[in-house]
Structure formats: C-alpha cells, structure tokens
Amino acid sequence: MNVFVTGASRGFGYTLCRALAAAGYHVIAAARSKDRLELLQSEYPSRIVALQLDLSDASSIADAIRFVETECKAVDVLVNNAATAEGVGPIWELDSETWHRVMMTNFLGHVELTRDLLKGMIARRSGLILNVCSLAANKPLKYLAPYGVNKAALKHYTLCLAHELHEFGVRANTIGITADTDLPRDHAVQKASLGYTQSLERLKMHKLPPASENIHLALFLISPAGRYITSQYIESHSMVVRTW
Numbered sequence: 266m267n268v269f270v271t272g273a274s275r276g277f278g279y280t281l282c283r284a285l286a287a288a289g290y291h292v293i294a295a296a297r298s299k300d301r302l303e304l305l306q307s308e309y310p311s312r313i314v315a316l317q318l319d320l321s322d323a324s325s326i327a328d329a330i331r332f333v334e335t336e337c338k339a340v341d342v343l344v345n346n347a348a349t350a351e352g353v354g355p356i357w358e359l360d361s362e363t364w365h366r367v368m369m370t371n372f373l374g375h376v377e378l379t380r381d382l383l384k385g386m387i388a389r390r391s392g393l394i395l396n397v398c399s400l401a402a403n404k405p406l407k408y409l410a411p412y413g414v415n416k417a418a419l420k421h422y423t424l425c426l427a428h429e430l431h432e433f434g435v436r437a438n439t440i441g442i443t444a445d446t447d448l449p450r451d452h453a454v455q456k457a458s459l460g461y462t463q464s465l466e467r468l469k470m471h472k473l474p475p476a477s478e479n480i481h482l483a484l485f486l487i488s489p490a491g492r493y494i495t496s497q498y499i500e501s502h503s504m505v506v507r508t509w
C-alpha cells in the first residue's frame with residue numbers, strides 16, 4: 266500500500282513515515298528540506314521515497330503529481346500533514362501576502378494535491394484522505410488567526426470530502442495532534458516576541474508529549490482495521506488536551 270505524507274521532514278510527519286515504513290507500507294515522504302528527507306529515506310531505502318515539495322508553490326505541486334503518476338502509479342492514502350508556523354500576529358497587522366502564504370501551505374496546497382490524487386482513488390473505489398488538524402480549528406487562539414482559519418477550513422473540507430466520496434468507497438477523516446515539535450514552539454516564541462508570553466510559559470511548565478505518542482490513531486485509520494471509519498474528527502492525544 267502506498268501512503269503519501271506531506272510535512273515528512275520533521276515532527277509528526279517524520280515520525281509517522283518511519284512507523285509506516287516499519288509496518289511495511291510504501292511511503293512517499295514530501296517536504297521542502299531535501300537533506301532531512303534523504304536522511305529519512307536512508308533509514309528505509311526500499312520503503313521510503315523522498316519527494317521535494319513546496320505546498321506554497323503551484324508548480325512544485327504539479328511536479329509532485331507528475332512524479333506520482335510516473336513513479337508510483339497509485340496512492341492509496343494521502344496524509345495532508347504539512348503546516349507552516351508563519352502568520353503570527355494581531356489580525357490588523359497581517360498583510361495579504363502572509364494570509365496567502367499560510368492559506369497555500371496549510372490549506373489550498375492540500376486541496377490541490379487531494380484533487381489530483383483522488384482521481385485514482387475514485388477509479389479504484391478505495392482510499393483515504395487523512396487531514397491533520399488542530400484545536401485551533403475549534404476556537405480562536407491569540408495571534409494565530411491565519412493558522413486557525415485554515416485549520417477550520419481543512420476540517421470542514423474533510424467533512425465535504427467524506428460526504429461526496431462515500432459512494433465511491435473513499436474515506437476522509439481529520440485527526441488532531443498535540444506534540445513536542447517545532448510548530449508549537451515557533452508559535453509560542455513568535456507570540457512572546459509580540460509581548461504575549463502565556464503560550465511559551467505554558468510550554469515550559471507542561472512539556473508536550475513526543476510525536477511518537479500521537480501516531481497510533483493515524484496508523485489505525487490507515488490500517489485495514491480503520492476501513493469503516495469516515496467523516497470523523499478525533500484527537501490523537503486527548504490526555505493532554507485539557508492542560509494545553
């Protein structure tokens with residue numbers, strides 16, 4: 266089975282790719298950082314293929330689709346996981362370029378990728394789109410408007426996908442994660458530089474769980490055991506959600 270994972274160069278995506286390869290899946294690991302992807306590929310050379318992809322660049326997405334068509338033939342599962350931590354600040358100070366960049370990386374790039382990879386899934390009458398979301402989709406978090414707006418869009422987009430794909434045997438689910446990765450740290454540091462230090466203080470007091478504690482839900486949904494589950498939003502590590 267072929268699994269395409271975006272945001273594979275570090276954090277949750279990196280950990281998920283390693284676990285998928287160890288479990289016998291073939292993985293297309295996509296992100297911008299070539300060196301990190303090559304390191305990942307070197308661990309499982311027969312199971313992981315590194316693919317450079319910049320989701321904020323339409324031509325890079327088109328190249329990735331061409332790569333899949335020529336090199337892999339079928340993608341059975343697409344994990345839309347990549348996200349940028351850019352775009353932190355008071356709403357009245359965020360310019361439209363920032364909004365566009367965050368929208369491309371965190372939402373519209375994934376919409377593009379999904380549209381193209383879905384065609385094969387629909388034809389084969391099976392497949393899974395697994396979108397990685399956030400609690401920021403459900404409630405406003407200070408100075409993170411572009412991030413939250415795009416996660417809310419991704420969450421609703423997943424419901425729309427599940428609704429329209431049901432008759433074709435293709436599933437769509439959303440997972441949330443809570444993990445000690447660059448992204449929450451980047452957000453907290455940027456907020457602190459704007460004078461809002463609460464997130465950074467909370468991160469220092471309550472260390473977030475490692476990415477490895479967040480992968481089990483994704484592995485389950487990708488596995489045959491998850492094949493009857495669609496249209497769901499589930500948190501991967503709800504033990505820490507209240508603290509966070």
Ligand SMILES: NC(=O)c1ccc[n+]([C@@H]2O[C@H](COP(=O)([O-])OP(=O)(O)OC[C@H]3O[C@@H](n4cnc5c(N)ncnc54)[C@H](OP(=O)(O)O)[C@@H]3O)[C@@H](O)[C@H]2O)c1
Pocket residue numbers: 271272273274275276277278295296297298299301318319320321345346347348349370397398399400441442443444445446447448449473
């Ligand atoms: N960590 C948490 O507690 C938490 C909480 C809620 C939701 N999430 C979500 O979980 C997912 C994974 O995040 P993470 O915590 O693992 O963050 P991370 O460690 O910062 O990883 C982000 C990944 O996205 C990739 N990326 C960033 N910009 C990109 C672009 N323009 N094109 C392609 N790839 C790009 C990065 O790779 P390159 O820089 O190499 O491109 C990297 O692999 C994200 O969707 C995030 O919103 C995380």
